[in-house]
Amino acid sequence: MITHSEGPQAPRLKDVAAAAGVSVKTVSNVVTGAVPVSEKTRTRVQQAIDALGYRPNATARQLRTGRSGVIALAFPELPSPYFAELALEVIAAARRHGCTVLMDDTGGDPDAELRIASGLGNPMIDGVILSPLGLDQAGLLAREHRIPLVLLGEADLGPVADRVHIDNVSAARDVTRHLIDQGYRRIAAIGWQDPSPRATALQRLQGYSEALQAAGRPVDHELLPPVNAYFRPDGAAAMRRLLTLPERPDAVFCFNDLLALGAMRAAHEAGLSIPGDIALAGFDDVQEAEYAIPSLTTVAPDKRKIAELAVNCLLERAAGGHTGPSRLMTPGYRVVVRESSRLR
Amino acid sequence: MITHSEGPQAPRLKDVAAAAGVSVKTVSNVVTGAVPVSEKTRTRVQQAIDALGYRPNATARQLRTGRSGVIALAFPELPSPYFAELALEVIAAARRHGCTVLMDDTGGDPDAELRIASGLGNPMIDGVILSPLGLDQAGLLAREHRIPLVLLGEADLGPVADRVHIDNVSAARDVTRHLIDQGYRRIAAIGWQDPSPRATALQRLQGYSEALQAAGRPVDHELLPPVNAYFRPDGAAAMRRLLTLPERPDAVFCFNDLLALGAMRAAHEAGLSIPGDIALAGFDDVQEAEYAIPSLTTVAPDKRKIAELAVNCLLERAAGGHTGPSRLMTPGYRVVVRESSRLR
Known part of the structure; x- marks a missing residue:
């Protein structure tokens, strides 16, 4: 031992x-x-625990409870600061229960996601919090080692595990309506994926479309340049395509902050002023959004609440405290208006 | 099983x-x-492995070799994109050897660092790559479970483990000399820690001071506002202090990119133009530095090489291929000059 x-x-x-x-x-x-x-x-x-700095001894606890106090947390995109910030909240929530979190980057690969959803076959892992990207329901049902599992995010894999997400359609609708309310007339969206959109793209496009339609505006496919991934270079490339249109947009809703920050840089390089010539909004409220020049309007999911719900659910399952059907939890979000869209 | x-x-x-x-x-x-x-x-x-998409079966391998193919990687500051980008390189290097990486955020806490340096007492962890912040040599020598360990970064804990770092003194000297060469005359530094500077602060201050002295300039303590941590808000607060000086600096070397990006935002809010009124340089070359407005001059450590050396060393130790004394490896870096300091 x-x-x-x-x-x-x-x-x-x-x-x-x-x-x-x-x-x-x-x-x-x-x-x-x-x-x-x-x-x-x-x-x-x-x-008393906080005052003394007491930390439960993992090995002793495993002997006592059959559990190790180690949770695995797996994200598809480690370089995305949203996941890093959410991971910090998960670590903090787990620490309040005396648990250690080990993280894995799946790269969105379905096989890697399935392996982590099975706890890597590692008997020291009590449970898994997974944000799936490539995994489908059939894949998840095929896992042989059924340890407690909580899913994060938009992907609906059916009632196979507890899941925590925010209402993406509603959030995308709200931030698009903010751009409409500010008086912008030709609002593009960056984040659509062609030919295989992920759940994130589908739900955020739906909210965007609903807001436009509610305002009596058409959804113009010319204003939806597809992207391969959700990083800064993808946002910059999509913005450059938008700026070649005969009639360029005067606002862009980007499906995450990194896309928006890449698009911002491309607009800046094209000599455009933000938000005077073109407004920008993102999604995630990563810290960089607050410090960008100009600062970025965005959707702020309640990261702390997402993390708390995921950890509490997982530990409840691991302790045998909930054995019922899988649950869907939907914490809130805010639209944070900053310089990149505050014109009029 | x-x-x-x-x-x-x-x-x-x-x-x-x-x-x-x-x-x-x-x-x-x-x-x-x-x-x-x-x-x-x-x-x-x-x-053939790449063409078929073969992945070694961890459990079978552990039975065969006594090793699991799981490496733990522990950083003190998950929200720092430098660590996230370095972690991606470690994951890629480990994958080339068929290994899975699990990450842990220690928060720089010496106890957490010691636990991970002992492999969390988890028999499924073959070895550990650790970037220590709070741990000292005595603490590390006290670890009971001596699994293969490679240290990353500036902290010199003595010949207790292999270590990979870049030459921080030289890199800080080079980027400061670049600012001098551009004609800046009053060059501040953000990143000093008072009263307990970490190795990072000590080495980067030394390089900064050497460059100034080589140019016949004094090191002015007024131009070294101390920070608590290395995040954007710390950089912004330090810049605001510098801007209250009777004679403000015309350039600032920040000891990491996040400090520089926070300082950039504070200078922007004070109505200063960059690099016309004040130049900025950072350290790390995170992707955000390339996309910032203006883009940020910085030191780019060879992250890929750091990761490769760390993984190769660790696996060599784990396989019993190197049992000799601990090794110190020093991959290279580049100074990347961008808009934030390119004036004259």
């Missing part, structure tokens, strides 16, 4: 119990979540 | 052997690296 080195001064369960004035068993119940504890006691124990 | 689900069509070792016209044993030797194989044969096998 491999033991953890926690350093000579590491506080133990009994130190927390003494500090909180409760039994070791009660502290254990709070840490493992195995037995419900009153809110008041839980708060007192948590304060 | 948990088996992997690789899908019904997944190619196997014998399929690769047939396609390459070699024995199963030879393919196995290429995949595991256990026995040397000629370059010609290795190339043929690798081509």
Whole structure:
């Protein structure tokens, strides 16, 4: 048995119990979540845990509960700051339960997604939080090792696992309506994928189209340059195509912030002023959006809530606390208006 | 024993052997690296692996070799795009050896760094690549579970593990000299930490100071506003302090790109033009630096080489191919001059 080195001064369960004035068993119940504890006691124990810097010993816990406290988190696109920021929230939420998060980058490959959804065959992984890109329902149903799984994001793989997402159609509609309300008349969208759009592209295009139609505007396919991926170079290339049109757009809704930041750079290189000549809006509210010059209008999903719901659901499943049908959770979002679209 | 689900069509070792016209044993030797194989044969096998999309079965391999093919990679600051971009290169390098990478965010906490340096006590982890921030040599020597370990970055923890870094003093000197050569006269630096500077701050300040001294300029402590961390808000706050000086700087070298991008935003909000009123340079060459408005001059470490050296060293140690003293590897870097400092 491999033991953890926690350093000579590491506080133990009994130190927390003494500090909180409760039994070791009660502290254990709070840490493992195995037995419900009153809110008041839980708060007192948590304060003692925080004050002492106590961290549950993973090996000891696994012996006790059969669980290791290790969660795997897998995203398709590590260089996307949205995923990095969401991962930080997942790590923080997991830490509040004494869990460690290990991350994997699947590159959106269905085989890699299936392997991680099976916990990599690794008995030390209690459960998996996965944002799938390439995996389909049949693939997911084929997994042999059914460990607790929570899905993140737009892809609807059926009732095979709990899923946390925001309402993408509604969010895309709201940010497009903001551009309409600001007086922009020819609003393009960057993020459509041809010939195989992902769920993200489908849902954000739907919201965009609904907002235009509600305002009595046509959806002009010329204003939907397709992209291969959702990174800055894709956004820059799509913007350059839009700027070759006989009548160029005066606003662009990009399906994520990286596309918008690439498009912003391309518009700048073409000598256009933002938002005077052309407005831009993105989706994700990555930190870069706030610091860009000009700062970027965007949709801000509630990342903290997404992470909390995903971790809580997963740990509840892992502890056997919920064995019912899969659940769909939909936390909120905000449209954050910044310089890139605030003209009139 | 948990088996992997690789899908019904997944190619196997014998399929690769047939396609390459070699024995199963030879393919196995290429995949595991256990026995040397000629370059010609290795190339043929690798081509067959790539053509068929073969992925080594981790569980089968662990039974065969005692190794799982899982590497842990731990960084102190997940929201830093430099680490995300470096992680992608590590994942790509590991994949070329059929290995999976799991990442951990330590937050720079010495205890978390020590736990990951011990492989989390997880027998499924073959080795660890760690970029330490808070861990010191005594802490590292105290680890009980001595699995193969490669360190990344500036922190010198002594000859306890292989380490890959770039020459930070030289790189900081070069980028500061570029600012001097462009004719800037009052060059500040953002990234010093007071009272406990990290190795990064110490080495980059040293390079900055050496360049100034070589040009016969004084090092003015007024021009070194300290920061708490290396994120955009820290850079913006430090720039605002610099702009309150009776004589403000006309150039700023920031110790990473995020500091520079925050400083750029603060200068923009103060109505300054870049690089006309004030020049900026960063360190890391994250993709955002190329797309920023204006684009950011920076130091570009050879991320691909750093990742390759780290993975190769680690796997060599894990396979028992190198048992000698720890090695220090120093790949190269470039100074990439962009709009933020190209004035004269």
